[in-house]
Amino acid sequence: MNEEYENVQLDNETDSYIFKFYSKDASRIIPMHLHKEVEILYCIKGNLKIWINGKNLVLSAGEIFFINSSVPHATQSIRDSEVIVLYLSDNVFTKENVLINFVNSSETYRVYIETVQLVEQIYCISEKKERFKKYLQKSLVLKLEYHILKEFSNIIGDKGTKQLIQNEKIGKILDIIQNNFQNNLSLEKLSELSGYSMHYLSRKFHKSTGMTFYEYKKSLCLEMALKMIEATNLSLEEIALKSGFPNEKSMRIYFKKIMGINPQYYRMSKNDRK
Known part of the structure; x- marks a missing residue:
């Protein structure tokens, strides 16, 4: 089908692609697919259904979710939802031979919130009409990758x-x-x-x-x-x-x-x- 969600085009200068979507009904359905890029979903408002790894979960307002490279997944918006989508190159995670598993618990709450804040900052910078914003955006992407690797990565075993x-x-x-x-x-x-x-x-x-x-x-x-x-x-x-x-x-x-x-x-x- 060659849909956009299967052929992500990263910005060469920031090594990322970020956007926000709003949904007033349940018509935004992204069928099961996969792509090489890793994907971060941050639900600002409403809910987002996610089918992944044989499970069905619902992302609520204030929650963030990480999808590793080449993992089949599907999503469906729920009415009045607002979601930030951030794609990152898989190069860093492949090089370090890790998979990412976001865990939101009392022990990880602080770093979880820091991840959310970094995603919000990257989106805010991307929306600015500023000549040199790409340098700041790139630095924030690198900081986010470092943060994710440090706090949520696991070495790929057998x-x-x-x-x-x-x-x-x-x-x-x-x-x-x-x-x-x-x-x-x-x-x-x-x-x-x-x-x-x-x-x-x-x-x-x-x-x-x-x-x-x-x-x-x-x-x-x-x-x-x-x-x-x-x-x-x-x-x-x-x-x-x-x-x-x-x-x-x-x-x-x-x-x-x-x-x-x-x-x-x-x-x-x-x-x-x-």
Whole structure:
């Protein structure tokens, strides 16, 4: 699919990319994906759902979360949310052969808050219209990396190495699904394309992502349907078929389950805002 969230473009001068997004509804869905860059999510307001390492968690206001390089993950905004997203190069963490695990406890609360403050500072500097801001931003990025390495890093052992290999396998499977989900892709066909058995795919995919193959496929279909509902005048039946759902009824049921409203009401609400 070649989406922006899979092809992160870091700024060469600061070795980072930072932005903030606001969400007034649950339509900001980023399906399961991975990228080489590490990612830091800081929830300022509202909540953010995160699917990672086979688990489903909710990031609340004031909380921060670190996603290591090449780890499959998915997110969905919850109404009235405000989140800062910071991407960093994985070079430093790879060179030091570490994985990061943010822990917010009574023992680590001070350093946890310092991490939040550094992310906020980097964002504030990035928003300034100042000629030499890139130097200050770069220095803060380096300080943040040092802080994370010092306080939250763990040496990659045999278990971590196995996990990296597993992530690479899952990444290749995700690519196959993303390139074929609109063509009535089945688990049997995915097995043929990937070279893995259906049993292996079903078990490993769910363990790594927290989703079944069909749940992930439907999330991709929903993402495409949302874009077409917002950007085209196609009928819901046409959108369902073009986005990979077997029929309009199937799309309406899944749409209501995830979004909380029917697709026709969603389209109406988006049109009212224009």
